[in-house]
Amino acid sequence: MSDRYIDFANSSIGHRLVGAIGLPSPVRLERWQAGRLRPVEGALLIGGGPLAEKVNALANRLTDAIYSYGTDPSMATAWIPGHGPKLKAVVFDASDLLQTDQLKALREFFQPLMKNLEHCAHLVILGRDPQTLNDPFAASAQRALEGFSRSLAKELRSGGTLQLIYVGEGAEDQLEGPLRFFLSPKSAFVSGQVIRLNPCETQVTDWTRPLAGRKALVTGAARGIGASIAETLARDGADVILLDVPPAKNDLDALAARLGGRSITLDICAEDAAAQLVEHLPDGIDIVVHNAGITRDKTLANMTPDFWDAVLAVNLNAPQVLTQALLDNGTLRDNGRVILLASISGIAGNRGQTNYAASKAGLIGLAQAWAPLLQERGISINAVAPGFIETQMTARVPFGLREAGRRMSSLGQGGLPQDVAEAVAWLAQPGTGAFTGQALRVCGQSVLGA
Ligand SMILES: NC(=O)c1ccc[n+]([C@@H]2O[C@H](COP(=O)([O-])OP(=O)(O)OC[C@H]3O[C@@H](n4cnc5c(N)ncnc54)[C@H](O)[C@@H]3O)[C@@H](O)[C@H]2O)c1
Incomplete structure (x- = not known):
C-alpha cells in the first residue's frame, strides 16, 4: 500500500510547494x-x-x-x-x-x-x-x-x-x-x-542471529504484518512455523517454503484449535506471536451480534485459549516469549471500533496480568500496539480517515509491516525477558491515545 503524499512531499517540486503552504512534510524513514x-x-x-x-x-x-x-x-x-x-x-x-x-x-x-x-x-x-x-x-x-x-x-x-x-x-x-x-x-x-x-537471566549470544536455535509460531502469517514478522524472525535465525486459515494455504505454503519453515492451516477459532495446535508442535515452541486479527467496524448502534462475536473470538479469545493450552501442555518452553498484536485503538478507542478496541485493550490487560505469573519460568508476555500500518487491512479504511491516520503522528506517515516485525523480533530475543507485561506502541508517536 503506497503513500503517494510522501513521494510527492519528497520530490523536488513537492518539497518546495509543501514548505510554502505549510503542509506536513513527512520524510522517508531510514x-x-x-x-x-x-x-x-x-x-x-x-x-x-x-x-x-x-x-x-x-x-x-x-x-x-x-x-x-x-x-x-x-x-x-x-x-x-x-x-x-x-x-x-x-x-x-x-x-x-x-x-x-x-x-x-x-x-x-x-x-x-x-x-x-x-x-x-x-x-x-x-x-x-x-x-x-x-x-x-x-x-x-x-x-x-x-x-x-x-x-x-x-x-x-x-x-x-x-x-x-x-x-x-x-x-x-x-x-x-x-x-x-x-x-x-x-x-x-x-x-x-x-x-x-527488569533483570533477566538469559542473554543474546550472537547478535547476527539473536534467535538462533529458537522455534517461533506466527498466527495470521500468510500476508501483511504476520508475513513480515515471519520473515524477520527467520532473518534473525528462528525456525518459523506459519499459521493461517485454510483459504490462505497457497500464500502460506509459498512463504513457509521461502523461509525454510513449516506451515499449519488452522482457524484459530475452531472448537478443537487448541488441541490441534498442541498436536502440531510436538517438540515445543519458544516464541508465540498472536498476530491473526480481524476488524468488523460499525458504530455500536449498528453493531450486529456476529460482528461483535467474530472480532472478540479471533482477536482476544483465541490468543487466551491457545496460550493457556500451550502452557498447560508444556508446549511453551521455559524462557518463552509471547507477543500479542494489540492496537493503539485499544489504547485510545476509535469510533466504529467498540468491538475491535475492546479486544485489543483486552490483550494489553492479558499481558499485564499474565506477566508476573509467568516470570518464574522466565517467560515474558507483551503487547505490541501498532498505529497506522500500510496493509490490506488499512487499505480498506475510507480515504479521509486513512489520511488522518497517517498524518496524525509525530512522524507524519503510516508505518510499514517491517516496523512492527522489528519490534516483535526484539521482544522475541532471549534478553528481552527484561521487558514484560508492557505494551510497546509502534505508531510514529500517534496523537491518538498519547
Ligand atoms: N494494519 C494496521 O494498521 C494495524 C494496526 C494495529 C493493529 N493491527 C493488528 O496487526 C495484526 C495484523 O494486521 P494486518 O494489517 O496484517 O491484517 P491482515 O488482515 O492483512 O492479516 C491478518 C491475517 O490473519 C489471518 N486470520 C484472520 N482470522 C484468522 C483465524 N480465525 N485463524 C487464523 N488466521 C486468521 C488472516 O487470514 C490474515 O492472513 C492484526 O491483529 C491487527 O489487528 C494492524
Whole structure:
C-alpha cells in the first residue's frame, strides 16, 4: 500500500510547494537493510550520569564513532557543539537527576544537540522507575523525564525518534538489546515510548542471529504484518512455523517454503484449535506471536451480534485459549516469549471500533496480568500496539480517515509491516525477558491515545 503524499512531499517540486503552504512534510524513514551489521552508522554521543559508563563499555559494538559530552572526557572523544560531527544517535543517563533543580541538566545537555542531529537520528534517555523510588521528590524528578522525553520526541525533525528507558536495579547488563533496537533503524516508527527494563537471566549470544536455535509460531502469517514478522524472525535465525486459515494455504505454503519453515492451516477459532495446535508442535515452541486479527467496524448502534462475536473470538479469545493450552501442555518452553498484536485503538478507542478496541485493550490487560505469573519460568508476555500500518487491512479504511491516520503522528506517515516485525523480533530475543507485561506502541508517536 503506497503513500503517494510522501513521494510527492519528497520530490523536488513537492518539497518546495509543501514548505510554502505549510503542509506536513513527512520524510522517508531510514529502515534496517539486510546485511547491515552496525546498529548505528554514524556518531553516537553518550552523556549524563553513572549509567553512561555502562553504555560506553558496550558502545564499540554499536558503532566505531563514539563521543562524550558533559561526562568524563577520558571515556571517549569529546563532542564540541558546532565543531563535532552531526549525531546519528544519543544516549543520556538521567538516572541521577533526583531533585527539581537537577532537571536543568536535561536542557543543558539536549539544547546544543538539537540542531546537530543527522537525518533519522535515534535518541534514548535512561532513568529509574519512579515507582521503585522511596523519596517522593526523587520519584517526581524521574517521572518528570516522561513529560520531557515525550515532548522532545515531538520536537524532533527529519525522522528523529526518542525513547525513555527506566532501568531497574540489576537490569543494567540488559541494556545492549534495547540500545541495539532503539538506536538503530529497526525502531524507525517507534517514538515517545517509555520502556521498563527488569533483570533477566538469559542473554543474546550472537547478535547476527539473536534467535538462533529458537522455534517461533506466527498466527495470521500468510500476508501483511504476520508475513513480515515471519520473515524477520527467520532473518534473525528462528525456525518459523506459519499459521493461517485454510483459504490462505497457497500464500502460506509459498512463504513457509521461502523461509525454510513449516506451515499449519488452522482457524484459530475452531472448537478443537487448541488441541490441534498442541498436536502440531510436538517438540515445543519458544516464541508465540498472536498476530491473526480481524476488524468488523460499525458504530455500536449498528453493531450486529456476529460482528461483535467474530472480532472478540479471533482477536482476544483465541490468543487466551491457545496460550493457556500451550502452557498447560508444556508446549511453551521455559524462557518463552509471547507477543500479542494489540492496537493503539485499544489504547485510545476509535469510533466504529467498540468491538475491535475492546479486544485489543483486552490483550494489553492479558499481558499485564499474565506477566508476573509467568516470570518464574522466565517467560515474558507483551503487547505490541501498532498505529497506522500500510496493509490490506488499512487499505480498506475510507480515504479521509486513512489520511488522518497517517498524518496524525509525530512522524507524519503510516508505518510499514517491517516496523512492527522489528519490534516483535526484539521482544522475541532471549534478553528481552527484561521487558514484560508492557505494551510497546509502534505508531510514529500517534496523537491518538498519547
Ligand atoms: N494494519 C494496521 O494498521 C494495524 C494496526 C494495529 C493493529 N493491527 C493488528 O496487526 C495484526 C495484523 O494486521 P494486518 O494489517 O496484517 O491484517 P491482515 O488482515 O492483512 O492479516 C491478518 C491475517 O490473519 C489471518 N486470520 C484472520 N482470522 C484468522 C483465524 N480465525 N485463524 C487464523 N488466521 C486468521 C488472516 O487470514 C490474515 O492472513 C492484526 O491483529 C491487527 O489487528 C494492524
